[in-house]
Amino acid sequence: MRELAELLQTGQVSSTELVIACLEQIKQTDGVINAFLTVDEQGALEQAAQSDARRARGEALSPWDGIPVAIKDNISTRGLRTTCASRILRNYHPVYDATVVERLKQAGLPILGKTNLDEFAMGSSTEYSAFGVTKNPHDPARVAGGSSGGSAAAVAAGQVPWALGTDTGGSIRQPSSFCGVVGLKPTYGRVSRYGVVALAPSLDQVGPLAKTVEEAAALFSLIAGEDPRDATSAGAPAFQVPRWNAAVVQGLRVGVPEEFFSSGLNAEVEAAVRRSLRTLEEQGAVLKPISLATNDYAIDTYLTLVTAEASSCLARFDGVRYGERVAAPDANTMFAKTRGAGFGAEVKRRIMLGTYVLSASHYEAYYEQAQRVRTLIKLEIARAFEQVDVIITPTTPSTAFRIGEKRNPLEMYLSDLYTATANLSGICALSLPCGYDSQGLPIGLQIMGDHYQEELVFQVGRVVEASVERGPKVEV
Amino acid sequence: MKYDVVIGLEIHVALLTESKFLCSCSTAFGAPPNTQCCPVCLGLPGSLPVVNEKAVEYAVKAGLALNCQVHTFSRFDRKNYFYPDLPKAYQITQDTYPLCTDGFLEYYIDDELRCTAITRLHLEEEAGKLIHSGSSIVDSEYSLVDYNRAGIPLIEIVTAPDITSPRQARLFLEQLRLVMRYIGVSDVKMEEGSLRCDANISLKPQGSPVLGTKVEIKNLNSFRALERALEYEVKRQSAVLERGGKIKQESRTWDERAGRTLSMRSKGDAPDYRYFPEPDLPPLQLDPAWVNCLKDTLPELPLARLRRLEESYGLSRYEATFLVNYPDFGDLFLELAKAGEDNTALVNLLMGDYARLAREQGHLAPGRIAELLRIVAEGLITHNQSKAVLEELFRSPLSPREIVRDKGWEVLRDAEQLRAMVQEALAANPDIVSRYRAGEERLWGYLVGQVMRAAAGKADPKVVNELLKEELARG
Amino acid sequence: MIGREEVIRMATLARLELSEEEIELYTRDLNSFLVSGKKLQQVDVSGITGTSHAVSVIHALRRDEVGESLPREAVLAEGPEVLDGYFKVPRIVEGQE
């Protein structure tokens, strides 16, 4: 991106040319990949022309003015269709921009379009999208991961330089890992959620996906920081792309939790991650074996909390103010028919689970219990960060799986096994490629940092990135 | 059998903030439908709530005025249910950790001081407004929704079930309204819905410690409706119990026109609201110093004022109650009394014709009222004339003295002029005079009246009395 | 075990019209989820308070200032059925839950 920014700065390339190149790549590849739900060709070209005019006047809004971006389709874009990959919102056009979109526009980034996801971000493969699965650019028979599969695949397939995703239990990191790109789940509250269609508000975060750590950091710098419209972002610091310094790893205490390297972890994934750990050690980092025993409960805790919050957040889709409506003679029947027809199977499954765990007679045994286990997870993470500076793990237990391979929902939920802990404890976590398996599929490595330690996580990520040889180029 | 009546109230008060509870839309009453809405109060996907600090301040003030314990930690929860007027299909409220608990309110029933416990007071958001196509919700083909009201801050106040009669329930609610008005957190208008009340009522055999089955009454749109509906329920429930029947736990609605409560259709189980902590709003943490500061700035409350008016100003309960119930009159009284005006003359003036005129046309400047009282005390005009001056004060920008001068209303005190009038009156009524002399003393008033009429009401009654006595004695 | 009745009650609470197949499917899913919930119930959490917010934030209040509302056309633009400046809904049957 530094190159792109320089090319734009020196006038060797225009924003219009960049947008046209992206649109061309989308035309050529998206028939197979299906990363985009909406491509805003006209809007992107107009914004690019404005950017070029600004550059010509020497009034660029930011160093990245003119570099196009794609937005996950659960983030509100004013006047631009925002479907959440759900039938119930197939024609919904928000009347306002999410804060993150507003900030990207203020930095001069043309919005190329909206990317595919699992319906309402519920899933780990985009197979639950109402508008077709997104395919992995490294192997179209495989999933791109999810729920931000569209954003990850679009970046990996060169359709767009960078994109925004959302992460509730791993939804940025897991598809980043599967598609061989870099993705950050920021510290809870560091990025505004205003305008982001909620899945589970106590866990959701918006984050960047890009080809390199530096690019991800740059995109993050445009969206981070307190927003008066999001009370949970109060006091969150802004972020500036740091001066890169490989020396940060000298004496760096790297926690290696044994529970993340246990049975169920694919051997090739383990080998790649351990190789990167050794490289860090060679450069002066101190590897410390630690235990995160509560991770054993992470998925169950996560599932309980997500379904509960989601069942409440998705109640507003009742066919009164927006979205599709199925007519009925009375309001309650209209609600039930609208929701029954508008939501897909996984969304209904989670609403049912969430309704159950919140219902009066089960609240204490399920929801309340999960909240208390969450506290244990938080406490354990906090204790870990007293001993180490970062924690490094694989992002996922395996590389991208085949489309249709995971039929059982509980099996699908296990995709978040290594990622949900960061959401439950509110810390930041970065996923970046650290090699390829024997089938040429990317392997992801996760660097977790304490609250607001994004800069450190990026610094370490850059060192890991530099040590990893570039794998096979994506061919579509 | 005799029954004890057990009543508890659940009251909603709309707070008088400029902007809504969780977004910056205006709270102004009466705007065209759906013109005071934004992504937040419409519940658009992705929108987020942010709490209005003024709403918190007002709720704390209300809690303090109701002698509650104000908790420096409280939390918001979601109450989940579907209804067309509820934009997010959940209401942001406070369930497990309310802002205030354990308060009480004292008030008089006739001469007896009563105290009702306040169980809790918490913040929540208002729903939108429904307009039904038919005459009521039941016989409407469709309904229309206006979200202007959605998201206005409310406080919900729940009393303990220790109210024992319908009249007491009304008096309690009236006192509560007065308190809210004194502290300025709401305009508490039942007709505009800024004060609403639901009542729970049950009966139990006199003296029994076991509570009876509770019935909830909704749609109580006035103080009168509250009292009448509860009276109706007492009769209805006693009749059921007398027959050996059982009271059904249910919600009933008050039908004002028919003068009775009606069972509301209910299908299936009790509602399951699936409360859980609102993840979009951090818990509310108040600075104890700030709460104390608010406590110090609370104005004098109605009961304290009542006592002060009685004890320090020697007013009767009736007079003091009037001044307390109409705080603008109370303020005026206290201001003028402080300036040294005579308390009795002042309260008589304020409660008399002045009250009627001021309600129609607004208050007079205190200085003009003081001057009116002074010219009566000085004898520049008679008490009777003061009424005309008062009327004139509401019409004219002139001062009382200027009015009296302009109209030529000064009291006639010139003894010679008055003596002539007295003599004329006696000469014109020889019959009355002789009867008076024969002992019919009650005719005195008639003679005074004759003189006053001749003087067009301006004669100084003291002088007239003296002269009349002299002239009659002269025979 | 969660029975069919319980599943129907949940669907009613959540206002989801389900087909017969869906009722069967979610009865199975709810029961397999119970296993997961039961596992959590084994965890000793005595003396532990629940976490409802990931990061503790204090004083996130806004000033009482009126901002701009949306124009009415925008408010109603996405409404499935609108009439005279209102959103229109079919007959409301009271008390159903």
Ligand SMILES: [Zn+2]
């Ligand atoms: Zn609003």
